[in-house]
Amino acid sequence: MENTTTVTTAIKQDTNELFPVFLKLDQLNVLIVGGGKVGLEKLHALVHNSPASGITLVATEISHAIKTLVQDYPKVELHERPFEESDIEGRDIIIVAVNKRDVSASIHEIAKRSGKLVNVADTPDLCDFYLSSVVKKGNLKLAISTNGKSPTAAKRIKEVLNDALPAELDEVIRNLHQVRGKLNGNFENKVKKLNALTKVLVESDSSFSEKRWKRVASYSVAAFAFMLIGHFIFSYLPLQVIAEKTLTLYRGLDANFHWMVLAGFLAQMVDGATSMGYGVTSAIALMSANVSPAAISGSIHTAEMFASGASGYSHYKFGNVNKKLFKALLVPGVIGAVLGAVLLVKFGETHIAYIRPIMAMYTLVLGIRIFITAFKKSNVKKKFKRYGWLAGAGGFFDSFGGGGWGPIVTATLITKGRTPRYVVGSVSLTEFFVTLASAFTFFTLIGVQHWQVIIALIVGGLIAAPLAARLNGKLPRKASFILLGVVVVAWSIRILVRAI
Incomplete structure (x- = not known):
């Protein structure tokens, strides 16, 4: 009996007794x-969950990563100097991310004397609260705590839940909020109705097992049906005939089809990672075949529509898109693309000698500025309000000049101090709608030409899109700026040389 009591007491002592609270930060x-690095981790957690938070960061030396991060958060203040006791005044929460334990303990003591809530990184004994790992699905937010014992375990659990919980949960919550507002009756009656509606979210294992077996049965029937269809097809079209037809079709492809696929792959790798260069890279293959300017632009935009769609979705999935920037660029970019396509078809080749050199000179200056920015210690964000004009010009030149959406829009925004990762992601997503508008206009006016080139570019682009989006934001700041500068300068010099 005594041993049982001892074990029970030990279990109770090892229980997480923290009280979870969601703060209006x-x-x-x-x-x-x-x-x-620790300060960056803490700051990122705060602004990711509450972007409008009023945060002050004090340190004798502030990393470039932190300076880059705060560019998108105007309420975050940085002070590159030693900590002073007066920094505590007017603060509600103190987070200490200093490597030296004696300094951390000293700051903790000063904060506690002023009655502040304190979190000292990697020192649970000096923490009034812990920063939890957070799973976020729209309005749904789950906080994970291991009682300060293993932050790494909390992060792993977060990854599991992020994959396990469907994104549709946010839509369910919004719908239930609307239902809740329409329900009549007393509180008890409302609770019963909501419980009935949400019962599906907590179905038993047997229900899930039943659904799983239903899916297995459905797939089995579908597989059997596929086998029957295949049997009837192959009864009338023997495998040898199908193989001969396939071989004949393959031999009928353009001799440069493989190089076209490679061109589409390389073009999308550059475009997905830097949001520029797809049209330029693809146009090399088409120019060598003496294709007319309207057909070049039409073919590239038709193929780019699929590649940019895959790239934009990948960027959105990996969190590289700034929604406000996307909305500011969308409509003007589409209007510019339609206008450029119409004028290109109407005036034909007469514009090439005048428009491309002007555009190349502009982007050459931007490319040089990007190189200079790459070697600066920090990139201060500048005010820029002409998003509509910029997107309209980019869309127009992209259709009218055979390329230029990325070099013009991306390069301009980056030279204005915008974060490269979100610029590339937002511009890439917008590019899908711009190319869609351009391709639709060309299709309406001149139809589809050079379908083999289009298919080759699509295949190569679709293969490269997820890889390029995955690489975006992974390169160091200096390396990504240098890469962008190389693309812009090379593109500009090539156009100028051809003009001369």
């Missing part, structure tokens, strides 16, 4: 002390 003042 935008109504509080937060101080972070420390500007290294």
Whole structure:
């Protein structure tokens, strides 16, 4: 009996007794002390969950990663100097991310004397609260705590839940919110109705097992039906005939079809990682075949529509898209693309000698500025309000000049201090709608030409799109800026040389 009591007591002592609370952080003042990797991790967690938070970060040295991060968060203040006791004044929450334990303990003592809530990184004994790993699906947010014992385990559990919970849960929550507002009756009656509606979310294992077996049965029937269809097809079309037809079709392809696929792959790798260069890279193959300017632009935009769609979706999935920037670029970009396509078909080749050199000179200056920016210590965000004019010009030149959406829009925004990762992601997603509008206009006016080139570019682009989006944001800041500069300068010089 005594042993049982001892074991029970031990289990109770090892229980997580923390009380979870979700704070309205935008109504509080937060101080972070420390500007290294730990400070970056804490700051990223705060602004990711509450972008409007008022945060002050103090450190003797602040990393480039932090300076880059805060460009999109105007309420975050950076002070590159030693911590002072007066920094505590007016703060509600203190987060200490300093490597030196004696300094952390000293700051903790100062904060506690002022009655502040304190979190000291990697020191549970000096923490009034812990920053949890968070799973976020729209309005749904789950906080994970291991009682300060293993943040790594919490991160792994977060990854599991992120994959397991469907994105549609947010739509379910919004729908239930609307249902809740329309329900009549007393509180008890409303609870019963909502419980009945949400019962499907907590179905038993047997229900899930039943659904799983239904899916297995459905797939089995579909497989059997596919076998029957295949039997009837092969009864009238023997395998030898199908093989001969396939071989004949393959031999009928353009001799440069493989190189076209490679061109589409390389073009999308560059475009997906830097949001520029697809049209330029693809146009090399088409120009060598003496294709007319309207057909070049039409073919590239038809193929690019599929590649940019895959690229834009990949960027959105990996969190590279700034929604406000996307909305600001969308409509003007589409209008410019339609206008450029119409004028190109109407005026034919007469514009080439005048428009491309002007555009190349502009992008050459931007490319040089990107190189200069790559070697600066920090990139201060500048005010820029002409998003509509910029997108309209980019869309117009992209259709009218045979390329230029990425070099014009992406390069301009980056030279204005916008974060490259979100610029590339947002511009890539917008590019799908711009190319869709351009391709639709060309199709309406001149139809589809050079279908083999289009198919080859589509195949290569679809293969490269997820890889390029995955690479975006992974390169160091300096390397990504240098890569962008190389693409822009090379594209500009090539156009100028051809003009001369």
